[in-house]
Amino acid sequence: MKRSFLYIVLSCILFIATEACQEQPNVEEAETKEVKRSLNPNGDSELAILMREMYEEAERIKEQVKKGEQPEIKLDHGKILTAHATEPAKDNSKEFKDFAKMYLANLDQLQKANPENVEMVFQSLVESCMSCHQQLCPGPMVRIKKLRVANNQ
Numbered sequence: 001m002k003r004s005f006l007y008i009v010l011s012c013i014l015f016i017a018t019e020a021c022q023e024q025p026n027v028e029e030a031e032t033k034e035v036k037r038s039l040n041p042n043g044d045s046e047l048a049i050l051m052r053e054m055y056e057e058a059e060r061i062k063e064q065v066k067k068g069e070q071p072e073i074k075l076d077h078g079k080i081l082t083a084h085a086t087e088p089a090k091d092n093s094k095e096f097k098d099f100a101k102m103y104l105a106n107l108d109q110l111q112k113a114n115p116e117n118v119e120m121v122f123q124s125l126v127e128s129c130m131s132c133h134q135q136l137c138p139g140p141m142v143r144i145k146k147l148r149v150a151n152n153q
């Protein structure tokens, strides 16, 4: 008699415990959805995709600069100010915007460069990629370094 009462109490506790946990999967689901919404279907952020395009463009411009050709800017680099990053804090900070504006100013200089200074202006463009990355996203720095015209390690 005593033992079956204990079972009833125990199963009540178990029932309450599982009930209380039921909310958890829903919370997790909501969180996953939240993260997914800021990403595009392939799972990369808008900013990450833009960065890859910027990398390819810079690689192409580097070759033009080495050949003494006028750099041709094809990409809309201004999107750097509005594209969303994987971690929202990264693209929202004042620091990010300041680095982005510095980068765009360098790009503007590159468009106005002449054959005598184009290599130097391109170099400072790469350094403006580097300064933002040093502060906010050090991972790709090894790759970005390869864009340097001079002292190419």
Ligand code: HEC
Binding pocket: 045, 046, 047, 048, 049, 051, 052, 054, 055, 058, 084, 085, 086, 087, 090, 091, 096, 097, 099, 100, 101, 103, 125, 126, 128, 129, 130, 132, 133, 136, 137, 140, 143, 144
């Ligand atoms: C204003 C800051 C800033 C500037 C300037 C900047 N980056 Fe980035 N870059 C970032 C941030 C932040 C990320 C991370 C994006 C994310 O994960 O959503 C990133 C990501 C990258 C990535 C990795 C993309 C991937 O595949 O995930 C590469 C490569 C890259 N940047 C190259 C460059 C190059 C090349 C330049 C200059 C032509 C440059 N970046 C200029 C902030 C910057």
